[in-house]
Amino acid sequence: MAAQVGQKTTLGQAVADSARDEEILVEQRHLDRVYRRLEEKIHEAEFLMHDAARRGQVGTPGALAERDALVFRAGIHLNRLNNEFEDFLFGRVDLLLGKDGKKGPDGAYTAVEPADGAVRPDHTADIAETLHIGRIGVLDADYSPLVIDWRAPAAAPFYRATPVDPGRVVRRRVIRSKGRRVLGVEDDLMRPELTAHLDGRELPVIGDGALMAALGRARTHSMRDIVSSIQAEQDLVIRAPAASVTYVEGGPGTGKTAVALHRAAYLLYQDRRRYAGGILIVSPTPLLVAYTEGVLPSLGEEGQVAIRALGSLVDGAEAALYDSPATARVKGSLRMLKVLRKAARGALEGGGAPDRLRVVAFNRRLELEAAELEEIRRTALGGTAPVNLLRPRARKLLLDALWAKSGAGSRHTDPELAAELRSSFDEDVSTEDPFTDFLDAWWPELTPRGVLRAMADERRLGRWARRVLNPGEVRRIAKSLRREGLTVHDVALLDELQAILGVPARPRRRREADPLDQLTGLEELMPVREESQRERAERLAQERTEYAHVIVDEAQDVTPMQWRMLGRRGRHATWTVVGDPAQSSWSDPDEAAAARDEALGSRPRRRFTLTVNYRNPAEIAELAARVLALAMPGSASPSAVRSTGVEPRFALMGETFAGSVREEAARLLERVDGTVGVVVPMRRREEAARWLAGLGDRVVALGSLEAKGLEYDATVVVLPAEIADESPAGLRVLYVALTRATQELTVLSGERDLPDEHGVPDLLRD
Numbered sequence: 001m002a003a004q005v006g007q008k009t010t011l012g013q014a015v016a017d018s019a020r021d022e023e024i025l026v027e028q029r030h031l032d033r034v035y036r037r038l039e040e041k042i043h044e045a046e047f048l049m050h051d052a053a054r055r056g057q058v059g060t061p062g063a064l065a066e067r068d069a070l071v072f073r074a075g076i077h078l079n080r081l082n083n084e085f086e087d088f089l090f091g092r093v094d095l096l097l098g099k100d101g102k103k104g105p106d107g108a109y110t111a112v113e114p115a116d117g118a119v120r121p122d123h124t125a126d127i128a129e130t131l132h133i134g135r136i137g138v139l140d141a142d143y144s145p146l147v148i149d150w151r152a153p154a155a156a157p158f159y160r161a162t163p164v165d166p167g168r169v170v171r172r173r174v175i176r177s178k179g180r181r182v183l184g185v186e187d188d189l190m191r192p193e194l195t196a197h198l199d200g201r202e203l204p205v206i207g208d209g210a211l212m213a214a215l216g217r218a219r220t221h222s223m224r225d226i227v228s229s230i231q232a233e234q235d236l237v238i239r240a241p242a243a244s245v246t247y248v249e250g251g252p253g254t255g256k257t258a259v260a261l262h263r264a265a266y267l268l269y270q271d272r273r274r275y276a277g278g279i280l281i282v283s284p285t286p287l288l289v290a291y292t293e294g295v296l297p298s299l300g301e302e303g304q305v306a307i308r309a310l311g312s313l314v315d316g317a318e319a320a321l322y323d324s325p326a327t328a329r330v331k332g333s334l335r336m337l338k339v340l341r342k343a344a345r346g347a348l349e350g351g352g353a354p355d356r357l358r359v360v361a362f363n364r365r366l367e368l369e370a371a372e373l374e375e376i377r378r379t380a381l382g383g384t385a386p387v388n389l390l391r392p393r394a395r396k397l398l399l400d401a402l403w404a405k406s407g408a409g410s411r412h413t414d415p416e417l418a419a420e421l422r423s424s425f426d427e428d429v430s431t432e433d434p435f436t437d438f439l440d441a442w443w444p445e446l447t448p449r450g451v452l453r454a455m456a457d458e459r460r461l462g463r464w465a466r467r468v469l470n471p472g473e474v475r476r477i478a479k480s481l482r483r484e485g486l487t488v489h490d491v492a493l494l495d496e497l498q499a500i501l502g503v504p505a506r507p508r509r510r511r512e513a514d515p516l517d518q519l520t521g522l523e524e525l526m527p528v529r530e531e532s533q534r535e536r537a538e539r540l541a542q543e544r545t546e547y548a549h550v551i552v553d554e555a556q557d558v559t560p561m562q563w564r565m566l567g568r569r570g571r572h573a574t575w576t577v578v579g580d581p582a583q584s585s586w587s588d589p590d591e592a593a594a595a596r597d598e599a600l601g602s603r604p605r606r607r608f609t610l611t612v613n614y615r616n617p618a619e620i621a622e623l624a625a626r627v628l629a630l631a632m633p634g635s636a637s638p639s640a641v642r643s644t645g646v647e648p649r650f651a652l653m654g655e656t657f658a659g660s661v662r663e664e665a666a667r668l669l670e671r672v673d674g675t676v677g678v679v680v681p682m683r684r685r686e687e688a689a690r691w692l693a694g695l696g697d698r699v700v701a702l703g704s705l706e707a708k709g710l711e712y713d714a715t716v717v718v719l720p721a722e723i724a725d726e727s728p729a730g731l732r733v734l735y736v737a738l739t740r741a742t743q744e745l746t747v748l749s750g751e752r753d754l755p756d757e758h759g760v761p762d763l764l765r766d
């Protein structure tokens with residue numbers, strides 16, 4: 001059942017306000033204590049450091065370094081608390097006495113269930129423990145917990161407790177603060193039947209739920225963390241053990257992206273060592289990366305987590321173009337694999353490669369003709385080894401052929417002498433310029449980009465794609481590759497080509513001689529200088545192509561070729577894969593599922609389903625469900641938790657599209673405090689940006705495929721039938737577009753939408 005938001009009770013408001021102020025004061029005192037403790041820790045650390053410095057050689061160098069590190073860490077802590085965390089302390093739970101008296105490492109009791117006598121027969125009870133939950137943990141001088149890190153086991157009841165299954169939790173409180181000031185509190189009672197006392201006073205309950213307050217807040221262009229209101233079904237996913245593939249499905253707005261980001265922070269907290277290998281979060285679009293990238297820093301995690309768009313996973317490549325749905329469909333499919341393998345081998349031919357080799361050896365002119373060279377190339381390319389690694393083999397085959405021509409092999413019967421002669425022949429020939437120049441031109445090191453360029457030639461591509469792509473597909477792909485710039489699908493092709501071509505080993509760069517070494521003559525005595533730890537860490541981060549954990553957001557859109565690219569980044573990783581098949585813009589889900597299964601390997605899967613839509617009000621969710629019924633008959637929509645009482649609006653496009661869209665966007669900007677998104681068919685993206693010029697940065701225009709994962713206070717969905725007709729998965733793309741708004745939705749129809757007398761398009765009628 002959706003709860004009505006926006007109603008305010010006036011009854012007893014004054015009494016309620018004073019109780020609220022009093023509770024705010026209680027939390028303010030606690031927050032003051034936390035800050036005092038943090039400052040104390042910094043002073044302690046500073047004192048230790050000064051003291052050590054004053055007394056010179058006190059302690060070992062290791063101990064001194066440790067003190068420095070302590071001061072450093074404490075400083076970062078305080079700085080963060082003051083500057084970065086808008087609401088550093090955000091939660092509190094009041095708990096009954098637990099079953100046993102055991103405490104965990106964070107100083108809190110570990111029992112989940114209450115002790116037998118914790119609730120008296122007359123339904124009264126005493127609060128035995130109060131825990132405050134925050135973005136990081138802080139211990140008091142006596143090691144009692146002042147704040148529990150939200151990821152610690154002791155914080156789990158804050159998220160998991162429900163009135164049906166409350167465990168020890170009597171009251172859950174969300175605290176809103178900014179900097180050092182507590183601004184508000186909202187309580188949920190988990191055991192409403194109880195009269196509980198804390199320090200002899202009845203436990204007060206303030207407000208009507210933190211979740212509703214969070215959901216009603218205006219949106220900006222950056223996602224916020226949900227750390228203070230994670231719901232039980234989401235918490236189960238966030239804390240799921242990482243030993244396998246965690247697979248999360250859920251409809252629009254169920255918090256899949258939010259959960260994925262919080263899970264990254266949780267995994268790091270829980271096993272920082274293991275995830276030092278890095279966590280990769282993959283998003284479908286740069287827009288979604290920009291929208292989500294602030295969340296992890298707000299949870300205190302940066303550095304070890306890389307959030308990358310699918311089009312930016314290959315170094316030096318940045319996708320900025322879009323393929324038409326028909327082209328994308330081919331580029332993303334596994335059929336491309338065969339084409340790329342052929343192209344990688346075929347690209348060695350043509351392009352001005354020499355067709356004759358002439359050298360002089362043992363005072364004889366030796367020559368290999370085109371047909372002989374062709375034969376050698378074919379032999380060298382036999383098998384499936386990476387093309388770039390086959391150059392030494394090709395070189396050897398050339399030398400064999402020249403040696404055979406020279407006839408020198410028959411001069412000696414003694415095998416030792418023959419081998420010596422052969423080796424001096426090889427030495428002679430391979431150091432000659434004509435031979436090395438020939439080899440460079442005839443067997444150049446191929447680059448993925450070079451091969452892709454070669455594929456832009458329709459005739460050559462046609463040869464490589466014979467019996468795999470039809471002529472129309474060949475034409476489309478070649479044409480798209482002739483454009484300047486890359487599409488997101490090209491990036492997966494580049495990555496595949498890199499694997500097919502291989503990277504030849506480079507000679508190790510010699511360290512430049514240090515003049516000091518020469519002076520002292522140390523160079524000969526010392527081994528080559530080792531990299532410093534920092535240099536090594538930096539190099540590894542730069543070179544990192546494999547991760548310890550890979551999180552794939554909007555996984556329903558990952559194409560088979562993209563799954564292969566992801567698989568190469570997580571060969572030894574554990575995975576979290578989140579998605580919603582109903583929102584898939586990919587036309588062949590079965591092929592994608594097979595490629596996904598191959599990328600994820602045989603690791604055990606653990607499946608979760610999220611069922612509650614936190615984004616859309618019920619009015620919008622209901623409308624979207626009509627499209628879902630057409631797109632995927634029989635699949636269930638998530639249930640919306642709230643209702644605004646505002647029905648979606650329908651209007652017709654007037655004479656000029658620009659005027660109608662602009663007018664509607666301006667109207668919505670008046671009605672909401674936050675953002676407005678105008679979702680248009682892909683081919684109208686550029687003109688739509690012009691329609692909105694001058695309306696300010698609260699409103700943005702985006703193509704239907706770009707809307708994925710994003711949300712706005714209000715949205716305008718423009719020409720729904722055109723969106724639906726744009727691609728084979730168009731109805732699912734329309735479903736995505738209709739589920740972006742947190743408050744209001746307007747649908748603007750054209751003639752093609754066949755609107756009824758109320759302007760409701762054919763597709764959206766009940």
Ligand SMILES: Nc1ncnc2c1ncn2[C@@H]1O[C@H](COP(=O)(O)OP(=O)(O)OP(=O)(O)O)[C@@H](O)[C@H]1O
Binds near residue numbers: 224258711
């Ligand atoms: N427990 C929660 N508390 C507060 N807000 C929440 C909670 N869960 C989700 N939300 C909010 O609901 C909205 C939708 O979340 P999110 O974008 O993660 O959903 P999603 O499942 O990824 O949606 P989509 O499939 O449409 O991309 C966000 O604004 C998010 O902050």
